[in-house]
Amino acid sequence: MPKRYTVTAALPYTNGPIHIGHLAGVYVPADIYTRYLRGIGKDVLFICGSDEHGVAISLKAKKEGKTPKEIIDQYDQVIRDSFQEFGIGFDNYSRTSRKIHFDTAQEVFKNLDAKSIFELKESEQLFDEEAQEFLADRFVTGTCPICQHPEAYGDQCESCGSSLSATELIEPKSTISGGKPALRETKHWYLPLNRYEDFIQKWILEGHKKDWKPNVYGQVKSWVDNGLQPRAVTRDLDWGIPVPAEGGEGKVLYVWFDAPIGYISSTKEWAQQKGKDWEPYWKDKDTQLVHFIGKDNIVFHCIIFPIILHAHGDYILPENVPANEFLNLEGEKISTSKNWAVWLHEYLKEFPYQQDVLRYVLTSNAPETKDNDFTWDEFQARNNNELVAIYGNFINRVVVLTHKYYEGKVPAPGNLTEQDNTVLEEMALIPKKIGNAIEHYHFREASQLLMQLARLGNKYLADAEPWKLIKTDPERVKTIMHTALQIAAGLSILSEPILPFTAKKLSKMLLLDPKNQAWVQVTKVSTLIDPGHQIGTASLLFQKIENDQMEQQRMKLKASVAENKIDSLKIAPIKPTTSLDDFKSLDLKVAKIIVAEKVRKTKKLMRLTVDLGQEQRTVVSGIAEDFSPEDLIGKQVTLLTNLHPRTLKGIESNGMILLGENVTGSFVFVNPENKETKTGLSIH
């Protein structure tokens, strides 16, 4: 058994608030894990903080006419407050913009630099003269050298799917200033991951085959099998931690290099405040380090950061990295930019004192093995059918009956029957089962086990029927109610990790002394609540959620996403005047779609066969996200017929169909009257 635990949750990036995806993937499981460990008396340190560097923040600041500091201060506050109110119990929540973090990150860099771990490389990169900035691949667009698509990105052409490098683009353009970037020499420090393949191979692929989640293990294996490449740890940017080395002027540490080091800085900060020693939490072999992250972060936490720690030499490595998959929302990917999300700070306002409902829903439907879907229907169902109907109702029955029969005093039991013993023994097994599930990161299972205890209580009452026996055998009822009250007390203790607010409310209702509320007590068939003990009056633990409340949430989602799209919709300026001759050179015809099928292995491409009256031809069009084949077959469209043929995914496309765009940015047909015209006619 490890002496102590260091548990980290992924540092949230401060360019937006926290949403349910973050919670389900990282913060709720990490919080359950740490609450459980504390509950069984372990030494646990739970660490997090805001990740405040990187291009995205400096870009967002530029866009909104603010300084990066204003952006990070704003979101750090929102995130910090919402975590606090939601009951995520970090021991410390720091920020990577603090001095202690600068010092720590620079120390790590200098340490590796002194050991000559890094490789220095010169390379040519595109530089935006206007913005005075080197451009990341994604911030360059231009014409694709392979398919001639005019808006390919610097890393990939979305039209033909080819991987590109930004310098290959024809007529490159900066998406920041719109200007034409120039090539410039620049120098960067690289971490040669390739030299550590053996280390990763031994440590993870051989050492953690059994105990790491298949998705995490598989992902690491995939990276190693494909061969690790050196990665730059510095960037040309003015927002971040200066590179502490000769020639590092104007350069900062790349955000993924400094961010995980934030766990260490946050630990140091905590230690300073509490007057403790931080080092055992990162350097003692008896410490178990666990990183809670989402699947997009696997490579950083399983390969890059461990290599940094390993190269540094003094540090322990993570014992496990239980990365979760992603949570979708109402069938769509959660998207900050499209405003398709349920934001934590808004939830807290709209569902006051219902933190545990969200915690429960996200836990019982956590994306542990594959992506999952969050729907408001399910949220409502879990609340009404499980929390209210099973858990809340059981407690209410017990408390109300105790007041009715005994004025709220726990009755003294007579001889226990087999029925009573069975149920008490069954309860005694549950803490172990829940603990085992949590220790193996099976939080879904843990939430089910907890609910099983409430179910056990309900069944016990239904079988024993105290409300009948009270008329014929009041002595027996005392034993029954005593037993039922033990289950209620057990629930209050075992709920703490998953439903901390409920646990608190319940123990208050039962007027339990927190000192007697140890997890371990439930494992013994013992008295958790003594005869003669006065309990408080009944109040509802959970409230039913009505349909109209859910309807409001669904409306809100739709409204915000529509609003967001209209805001971001650009009205393109009218292009310079063209000549009639130029226009006449375009051959536009009415075409009827007769065959439509999705091109396999692509998201957007649709293969169409169109009838032009005089002939039929094949056209490939990037519209599969907005139309299904059934929507298209039989429809008439305007076709630009004399466009140079182009091959997409091996299919030659002869022409381009013309479509309009609606307010949500999707393609639509432009034909308000829907009257058929004659196929093959020209458009003037």
Add this chain to the structure above:
RNA sequence: CGCGAGGUAGAGCAGUGGUAGCUCGUCGGGCUCAUAACCCGAAGGUCGCAGGUUCGAGUCCUGCCCUCGCUACCA
């Protein structure tokens, strides 16, 4: 193209060689202490598809299909 994860009842999941399970939902019944809550019972699955190994396959092997990720700083 490749690599990784997933594809089991209406929904969400468990199940790594031996008669297909759990929760919710649905239907029927019971109870009345309880937030029209609770309890019992039933219906519902050719375990993505096709081959193969085996006495026996959801579980092992091969091929294919679909979803998600690796590829927009989004966990």
